[in-house]
Amino acid sequence: MTDDPMANPADRPGVGKIVAQMATPLSAVVIALLLLIAGLAFALQLEQIGRAEKLRQTTVQAQTLASGIAAPLAFSDDAVLKENLNALRADPQIVAAAAYDSEGRFVAGYARPPATFPKMVAVKQPETLPSALTVTVPVMQGNTRLGTVFLHSTLDSLSRRLTRYLGIGVIVVVASVLIVMLAASYSSLREAHQKLQAEAASRRQAEEALRQSQKMEAMGQLTGGVAHDFNNLLMVASGGLDLMERTSDPAKQERLKAGIRQAIDRGSKLTRQLLAFARRTPLHPEVIDLRERLGGMDALLERSLGESIEVVMHLPDDLWRIEVDASELEVAILNIALNARDAMPRGGVIVIEATNVAGAADVPDRVNITVTDSGTGIAPDLVAKIFEPFYTTKGVGQGTGLGLSQVYGFARASGGDILVDSIVDKGTAITLALPRTLLIPRQKHGSSQTMATFNRQRILLVEDDDSVAHAVGGMLHELGFQTERATNGEEAWQRLERQPDFDLVLSDMIMPGNVSGIDLARKIREELPDLSTMLMTGYSAAAASAAKEGVALLSKPFSIEDLSSQIAATLDRKADGERRFD
Amino acid sequence: MAGVCLSLTVLLFSQAGMTTAPASLERAVKASFLFKFAPFVEWPPAAFTTSDRNFMICVIGEDPFGTVLNEVVRGQKIRERPVSVRRLGPTGNTTGCHILYAGRSSDAGYAPFAALTGQPVLTVSDHGSGPSGAMIDFVMQSGRVRFQIDDSAARANGLRISSKLLGLALAVNRK
Numbered sequence: 001m002t003d004d005p006m007a008n009p010a011d012r013p014g015v016g017k018i019v020a021q022m023a024t025p026l027s028a029v030v031i032a033l034l035l036l037i038a039g040l041a042f043a044l045q046l047e048q049i050g051r052a053e054k055l056r057q058t059t060v061q062a063q064t065l066a067s068g069i070a071a072p073l074a075f076s077d078d079a080v081l082k083e084n085l086n087a088l089r090a091d092p093q094i095v096a097a098a099a100y101d102s103e104g105r106f107v108a109g110y111a112r113p114p115a116t117f118p119k120m121v122a123v124k125q126p127e128t129l130p131s132a133l134t135v136t137v138p139v140m141q142g143n144t145r146l147g148t149v150f151l152h153s154t155l156d157s158l159s160r161r162l163t164r165y166l167g168i169g170v171i172v173v174v175a176s177v178l179i180v181m182l183a184a185s186y187s188s189l190r191e192a193h194q195k196l197q198a199e200a201a202s203r204r205q206a207e208e209a210l211r212q213s214q215k216m217e218a219m220g221q222l223t224g225g226v227a228h229d230f231n232n233l234l235m236v237a238s239g240g241l242d243l244m245e246r247t248s249d250p251a252k253q254e255r256l257k258a259g260i261r262q263a264i265d266r267g268s269k270l271t272r273q274l275l276a277f278a279r280r281t282p283l284h285p286e287v288i289d290l291r292e293r294l295g296g297m298d299a300l301l302e303r304s305l306g307e308s309i310e311v312v313m314h315l316p317d318d319l320w321r322i323e324v325d326a327s328e329l330e331v332a333i334l335n336i337a338l339n340a341r342d343a344m345p346r347g348g349v350i351v352i353e354a355t356n357v358a359g360a361a362d363v364p365d366r367v368n369i370t371v372t373d374s375g376t377g378i379a380p381d382l383v384a385k386i387f388e389p390f391y392t393t394k395g396v397g398q399g400t401g402l403g404l405s406q407v408y409g410f411a412r413a414s415g416g417d418i419l420v421d422s423i424v425d426k427g428t429a430i431t432l433a434l435p436r437t438l439l440i441p442r443q444k445h446g447s448s449q450t451m452a453t454f455n456r457q458r459i460l461l462v463e464d465d466d467s468v469a470h471a472v473g474g475m476l477h478e479l480g481f482q483t484e485r486a487t488n489g490e491e492a493w494q495r496l497e498r499q500p501d502f503d504l505v506l507s508d509m510i511m512p513g514n515v516s517g518i519d520l521a522r523k524i525r526e527e528l529p530d531l532s533t534m535l536m537t538g539y540s541a542a543a544a545s546a547a548k549e550g551v552a553l554l555s556k557p558f559s560i561e562d563l564s565s566q567i568a569a570t571l572d573r574k575a576d577g578e579r580r581f582d
Numbered sequence: 583m584a585g586v587c588l589s590l591t592v593l594l595f596s597q598a599g600m601t602t603a604p605a606s607l608e609r610a611v612k613a614s615f616l617f618k619f620a621p622f623v624e625w626p627p628a629a630f631t632t633s634d635r636n637f638m639i640c641v642i643g644e645d646p647f648g649t650v651l652n653e654v655v656r657g658q659k660i661r662e663r664p665v666s667v668r669r670l671g672p673t674g675n676t677t678g679c680h681i682l683y684a685g686r687s688s689d690a691g692y693a694p695f696a697a698l699t700g701q702p703v704l705t706v707s708d709h710g711s712g713p714s715g716a717m718i719d720f721v722m723q724s725g726r727v728r729f730q731i732d733d734s735a736a737r738a739n740g741l742r743i744s745s746k747l748l749g750l751a752l753a754v755n756r757k
Contacts (some may be wrong), residue, residue, distance in 0.1 A: 071746035074618040075729075076611070141621035141744070207710065213609060 032176030040173035043165045051133070051155065055126055058135045058153045061088070064091035066139040068097055070311070073107060073139055073147045081108045095132075096152035102145055109150070121150050129412075131155050199573060203233055207409070211328075213560030214406035218338070219329050229270065229303045240461025268557045269299055285323045285414070287441045290354050291315040297330055311337070318368050320356050323437040324414045332410045335403035336371040336430050343375025343428060357433070365436035366416070370429050377424040386420070407432070423441040457571075458482045462492040462507035462520065468556075472536075475560045478569070493523060500528050502580030504571060506554075508535040509546065521551045534570050592644065608641050610728045612720055613651040614705045616683055616706060616749055622747035624681060629702040630661070634678050637663040640660040642670045642694045643713070671746035686711045717741070728752050743752045 028490040065084060072080035081099060085108055088097045093233070098109025098117040111117050115132075127134045132154045139147040240260040244253055262577075294315055301311050333352070340350045351372040378386060387408035411418040417436035459481045463469040469485055476483045484502075486492035488511045494506070505524060509517035522532040535546050538556035546553045552570040554562065616639060637660040641647065653663040660680075668679065674687050676682055676697065681704045684694040695705050695715045707716035709730065717736045721728050730753040736743050748754050 071622065071744070071750050074621070075615060075747075076748050077750055141746070143659070144618075144621040146621070147620070 007439070018210065028180045030399075032179050033174055035176050035179070040169055043168060046165070048162065050161075052155065054155055055135070058094075058133060058151055059126065059137065061091070061094070061153075062135045062149050062151045065097070065099075065151070066137050069149070070139050070146055073099055073101065074141065078108060082249060085109055091552055092152075093155075094151055094153050096150070098150045099139070100148040100150065102147050104148065107147065111152070114509075115152050115154075117150055117152065121148050130446060147424060157494040160565075165222075179344045191564075210410060211406065214403065217403055218334055218406070233263040233267040233333075236260065264557070266299060270303060277380055285325050287321050287323045287437055287439045288326050288329070289321060289441055290319050290369070291317070293326060293329065294333065294354065294369070299335060300330070300334065304334060305337060305341045305350070308340050309344065309543055310347075310349045312349055312351045314351065314353040316354070317357075318356070319354055320365065320436040321439065321441060322367050322414075322434045323439060324416075324434060326408070328410045328414075332407045332432065333369070333371065335407050339403060339430075340373035340375060340428070343373050343377070348374045357437075366433045367436055368431050368433050370431040372427065372429040374427040377426055377428055378422040379424055380419065383420050383422060387418070456480065456482055457503040458484070458566075460484050460486060460492060460495065460502045460505045462486045462489065462505065462511070462517070464508060464511045468508070472563070475563050476506075476508055478560060479564050488513040489517065489520045492520055496524070496528065496531070498533055502531060504532045504534060504567065506534045506536065506567075509535050510539060518546060518549060518551070521546075532570050532573075534566065583662075588685050608722070608727060609646050610654075613647045613654045613728070615720070615727065616651065616681065617648075617654050617658065617665065619704065619706070619747070620665075620681065622744040623704055623736075623746070624742040625704075626702050628740075629680060630663075635663055636666040638666055638668055638679045639681045639683070640668045640670055640674070640676060640679035641683045641685065642674055642676075643672070643687040643689075643692065644746060645669055646685055676701070676703060684709070684713050684716060687713070698739070700739060704736070704741055707740075710750065718751075723752065731755065 065088065068196075069081050069084045071077070072084065083096050084510065085099065088094045089110065095115035096109065096117045098111070098121070099107045100121045102109050104120045104122055106117070106119050106121075109117050121136055124136055125305055125418035126136075131537045132152060135151045135153070137149050138145050139149055157160075167242045216296070236488070237260045240256040240263075247253060294313060298313070304309065337350055337352070344350075351370075353370045353372070355368050355370070357366045357368050386403060386404050410417055411434070412433055414434055418433060419431040419433060421430065421431070422428040457480075459476055461469060461473055461476065461483050463472065463485065464487055469487075473483050473485060489507070490513050491513060492505065492507065505520070507517040507520050511517060515523075517535045517537070521535060524531050524533050532552075534554060536556055536558070537546070537555040551574075552566060554566050557567075590712075607708040620637065620639075639651070640656065641651070641680075651667050655667060658665045670676065670679075672687065672692065680702075682694065682698065683706045686708070692713060694713055699707060704718070705716040706718045706720070707713055708720040709721045712719070715735075717732050717739075721729050721730055729751055731743060731748055731751040733743055733748060734756055
């Protein structure tokens with residue numbers, strides 16, 4: 001029976017835990033046994049005391065008798081002797097009493113069968129038998145011994161003594177039973193508690209899985225629109241390049257270049273949003289500026305909702321900040337918008353509006369994000385159902401019914417609420433009410449647009465893909481760096497071992513061979529701590545591990561400005577670090 | 583304790599018949615009693631100042647006991663003193679005696695107790711046949727040996743007789 005430490009973070013490893021570990025049925029039985037033994041010992045002790053008391057009492061009786069019969073014994077007055085002896089018959093426990101003369105010969109006495117008295121007697125130590133005791137005392141007058149008195153007394157019978165201890169016994173047994181019962185109920189409680197915790201854990205896993213599938217559902221919706229859009233962007237780029245080759249007019253070339261650049265920018269923005277979407281992460285709340293976040297979703301919404309839908313955003317300047325998982329918020333907004341679109345098969349306008357709502361005494365300040373459509377609306381009896389997982393009005397293959405359940409889960413997990421206002425055939429307004437935060441958003445690195453110039457610094461570029469290597473090498477060259485290229489991690493490391501005469505190693509993360517970019521960065525940090533490293537990747541999962549390692553990272557695709565500012569930041573940080581730690 | 587009137591059983595030989603105890607048996611019982619009176623009587627300290635370390639039982643007049651009395655006291659001790667028996671002549675000196683038994687005597691001037699007034703000596707005699715004036719007199723009743731006690735005489739001589747013994751006496755003379 002061990003406690004899952006994660007499940008009981010509040011448990012202090014102190015007395016409570018020790019008690020909890022001790023309170024097993026086994027230890028309860030042990031305690032009960034100890035109690036029984038103690039009770040038994042107590043009874044035995046009482047028995048001993050009772051015996052000693054009885055012995056003392058009988059001895060006193062014998063001495064009294066001896067004193068009383070001194071004269072009749074000495075002067076052979078049988079009648080008086082018998083009278084004295086018979087007085088003891090009143091005590092039912094004295095089963096035999098006898099007087100003996102100075103020679104030890106029997107003079108008078110009585111015995112209740114089966115008890116007997118000896119025919120001859122000598123003064124000796126009292127004898128204690130299991131249920132009886134015999135006492136002999138001398139009859140003395142002055143210093144002269146006139147004879148001996150013998151008494152045989154029974155102790156209380158076993159049943160009588162047992163009756164006396166019955167009370168103690170009952171108490172001990174009841175206490176023992178109570179202890180065992182308490183321990184049993186405690187342990188069953190613990191078991192139930194553990195079961196509950198296991199259930200809660202599996203539930204958390206299920207919820208996690210559900211959230212992921214909700215995301216994938218949204219992804220599915222997204223992919224259709226995005227793929228189509230990507231083709232368009234690629235069309236613009238390839239067409240532009242074709243046209244550039246055929247023209248020598250600088251003005252026209254400039255226009256075509258601008259078009260291509262724009263298409264590429266939109267494409268990279270889309271892929272970045274897709275990757276952020278697909279990232280499998282637990283809820284990770286951060287303080288965000290809603291205006292900036294929602295404003296940045298325009299391209300995503302436009303692409304996923306299709307051309308028949310127009311998105312209008314009303315985002316005031318003075319919106320309060322909220323603390324939520326930004327990517328979940330985006331998924332939620334997208335899910336609501338997708339439902340709004342589906343409610344308007346003939347197209348229409350979706351209004352996304354955010355307002356501050358001041359709280360009352362026990363209601364905190366909130367920011368309401370309302371998504372309004374002019375679609376078919378939801379029947380009142382279905383309003384409560386739309387957030388249930390797998391509830392859908394759509395046909396097979398068109399929706400999983402997970403979209404709005406994600407919205408609901410997100411709202412609850414963020415400490416917020418969700419409100420539905422719908423009129424059939426008029427439209428629906430779904431409002432996410434999220435609590436205001438007074439925290440300040442994490443400061444982003446201001447990316448300076450001014451390109452730094454680098455004074456002939458040397459960079460080792462590690463990249464397996466020739467075309468990427470060519471493009472990045474060109475950019476670096478343009479920025480004033482001297483570059484050398486290695487095609488994989490091993491080669492780069494061999495080069496560095498030969499002579500680490502570089503200011504920076506810029507490496508791809510995923511490369512063929514045994515040494516990945518992250519391995520290379522780790523090795524450099526351990527063995528060549530003076531050398532800066534920077535990684536680049538287009539793969540988001542790899543990016544997360546780089547962030548964990550604390551290595552500077554550049555996400556592909558990047559512009560020459562991005563490259564310049566990141567390299568500057570990395571080299572600066574190195575210089576700072578050296579100043580700080582030297 | 584018992585009343586004043588009590589019968590005494592001839593204990594040592596109780597099977598010997600109650601009504602007609604032979605004379606020898608009577609003598610043996612009396613000898614035994616004579617010795618056993620001692621633990622129940624308290625002598626003043628002055629009674630033991632003589633140089634003789636023994637507890638002395640004296641017999642004056644006709645001695646009915648013979649060797650029986652000597653047998654009874656052999657090896658016995660009273661107040662840590664060995665018990666001895668002394669037989670006195672008709673005008674014997676009673677100095678050193680603690681118990682004086684006076685038997686019968688045909689002597690005309692026989693008055694063994696006269697000289698003992700004020701002396702701490704327990705005097706014993708036979709009622710009727712012996713001289714009068716003893717503190718304890720043996721009495722035969724229903725063939726058993728019993729006794730009567732003159733407690734005031736004992737007190738006058740500085741002896742204290744235990745109430746246990748008084749309780750067994752046929753009669754107690756108290757003044």
